[in-house]
Amino acid sequence: MGENDESEIIEHHDDEEMEKRRTSRNHSHSFLESVTSSEDKNGHSSTQSSHRLLAYSDALISIIATVMILPVAHTKFQDDEELKESIQILLTTKVAVYLMTFLIVSVAWAAHVRLFQVIERIDDTLALLNLACMMLITFLPYTFSLMATFPDNFLGILLFCACVIVIGLIQAAIVLYGFSHPFLLNNHIQMSQNQAYYKQNILKVIMRVPIMCFFASIFSFIFFQLSYVLLAIIIFLPYISQSLKWIRNKAIGGQVDESPDSMLFYTYHPIEPLSKERVEAFSDGVYAIVATLLILDICENNVPDPSVVKKQFDNNLNAALQEYGPEYLAYFGSFATVGLLWFVHHSLFLHVTKVTRLMGLFNTFSLACVGGLPLAYQLTQEFPRGSRNELEAVQVSCVIIFFAGLFQLAMWVVALFTERETLHPYVRYGGREHTFMLAKLSLYPCVALGSFFLTCILSRFSAQIFHMMEIGVPFAFLLLRLLVRVMLALLKWLFCPGRPDVDCSPVEEEDSQLPINDIVT
């Protein structure tokens, strides 16, 4: 075993190497480094890299944002009433509140991202403060449920606002703690001369939302509709303040930024980067919980009761389970759709180097649509086969998938506008990888749109068409490289048939050095 042991020791050293690299990537000193580096030696030995704390927070926030669909999805429909009517009620109140709360939670998440771009190292106190913050964020869905059930009662709004205000106070406490222990701050601020200015500016930005919520809670006593308006403003505050600033700058005529230095972390400039890693982690969380929400329902509702099996099916479990056939199909279809939307997202982010704020917004919209999928699947399996309601449920599913795909495409288009900063060179406009990516991104919108129109025409086969679409799409992805190749060859042949050696498609210089992978089959 001697050789084996040796290799293990070598691996161990490798691990330490990797550890160092990882933490230096996070702009932060690892525990090891903070211990061995001379400047941190005096009393800072408990400083830790914030990497895992952030991953855990991302997981919690993404689950919470998505779980909010459940009270909506579990709304009971009467089979005899027209779905159209109940859909209208649903769309106007519950779905609106779901979307609003998803956006509010993602605003809280964005604030968390910005906060921990300032605080880059943590210690035990900060970890515990962050957990307290998380506890209140996970309580938000309940206040949301109250608001959805009693939209005209002030108590829901009041509880919601109370949570947001306490979250804001905890975040302010984290900032104050961070500035009183400067070795926890990021290096840029740590070395800056005007730390006091930073502190003031950051606190001002953080306290904006709690103060708005404070007013919303006061208005909830007087005129509760105004509270909802205020809460809606909170979501779009970043974009409103950004556009106001932009208009002011245009009106005055110059870039009158008081301190460009301070803008690095606390502006709402549309091309200000979010941490790409955290956007990925948050998205992964949403996709993962959506993929598993359905099996959760299936585990709870589709296990037949032993007494029922005994009475109705003569103890024949097989016969009892056959009743649930459509549910199983819906589950696999749902998982395939969510999995492939994740796959497209994953492919997209492989090519992206930086996430601008506008891309982050489109990503949130796309995720909010993905979060709506459990509702769609609940609807498709709720109604009897071939009924008019089922048709409409399938159409709702198509619309949700269409928009989820469309917002992903929008992210890509936005990235292309600032491609020098946001994309790797080899996928920039015109290359073959670019074409392939575009095909991947447009596959789901196209398929969803296609099946939507097909269900309109062939109304009798709507569910079949929908499930065929879902099962067919993964194979379409496998064939996509082949398809793109054939298409490009076809284009080439159509437009310049005489010169087979000249590449007519708008291929950039990088592309010629990047032959596409052999066809995947």
Added chain:
Amino acid sequence: MGENDESEIIEHHDDEEMEKRRTSRNHSHSFLESVTSSEDKNGHSSTQSSHRLLAYSDALISIIATVMILPVAHTKFQDDEELKESIQILLTTKVAVYLMTFLIVSVAWAAHVRLFQVIERIDDTLALLNLACMMLITFLPYTFSLMATFPDNFLGILLFCACVIVIGLIQAAIVLYGFSHPFLLNNHIQMSQNQAYYKQNILKVIMRVPIMCFFASIFSFIFFQLSYVLLAIIIFLPYISQSLKWIRNKAIGGQVDESPDSMLFYTYHPIEPLSKERVEAFSDGVYAIVATLLILDICENNVPDPSVVKKQFDNNLNAALQEYGPEYLAYFGSFATVGLLWFVHHSLFLHVTKVTRLMGLFNTFSLACVGGLPLAYQLTQEFPRGSRNELEAVQVSCVIIFFAGLFQLAMWVVALFTERETLHPYVRYGGREHTFMLAKLSLYPCVALGSFFLTCILSRFSAQIFHMMEIGVPFAFLLLRLLVRVMLALLKWLFCPGRPDVDCSPVEEEDSQLPINDIVT
């Protein structure tokens, strides 16, 4: 904005730098690197780092492993029957099946970890195959539910085995695909001469579990008890085969490994490392979903019905909500406990450099206990205040928390046995950080044990004691550094009162260079 733009461009370059570092940390080439490095240029441009795929898989598997507690937690108890009896039924059947399935899913996860230690780069085909694998893994909880509801029916076992067999086949397909595209393999195997041997060995290990399941499914027709025994063997197969090998080696007297080279990835040696990063990701997923499972229940069950509020409470929502007071308390208590157990886990893994297989096993046990917490909380709020059942529910909670903490402590003890390989130098046995870590780890077991005995004595105040414990523990963590300092000073004063300058506690040489952080307050 000129300065601002410049800094953004610089940041962009930093991002690219970081991107490179991150992927090189994963032992894998990023897309960028694979494109620019000369050896990969020929036709491998679609190769991708597997980092995010693995993070997503970890999230899915951890959610699925934990969600299985729900059918157990939602078992309805009759208030009038003695809890003792129903607990016994619960413990003997459902909880056993829950634990078994948690362990089986974590075996599937460990197999996934090992598989992607061999396959280090992915392309679109592998990503899709992995998603198919995930789809089947997420279906396992349903087959588990069937097994738990109909333990003597063969259909549940059959479905379970069918899933496991298909998962095995997909993994085999992944291995075959990987070996037919060698640039996807890890560098060690890629450069090795005997790739065919590796392939054979890996396939043999992968196919072991499906073959066992195949036999289990055959026995389910004849004698289903044997199937359960076989499934239990699958879980402990790694450890059984390991101990058999160890015994054989002891009996023969030499280390007769056929090929030490091949043992690097596919043995079950207890100090063989699991990927630390993936262990963390998996644990984070479990802690995150457990923390949010309770709010999910609260959102579903504790929003009063508008008609009930109108009838029973005169439209007074406030009065209606006061009925749910204990549930809110249970939620906050549960979140605090899960959050702090995560916090201890996080502190522990800051000090760990490598995760051995035995540590991984204890981690799984600890996580399985944490996954049982929703059950405990369901129990504590199910029964009326002050009843005998409530007392026993609280005691069950204490036992679960005790074991969750104990297994974390066990991980630490195991790490200490091989501390040269598994721990950072500054926390090795005897140092102050070591003492502090030990105090952190033993806090929960001690508190749980203490409140267990207190509830035995003061049976009337059991729930109050329990909730006080939960609310008190976070403050105990904040005071812990202070407590440890005082304790050490006390020990010093007790054993060598005359020499205040000499450190009597068994402090190693590193410790004197590592002053403890100033007291956290």
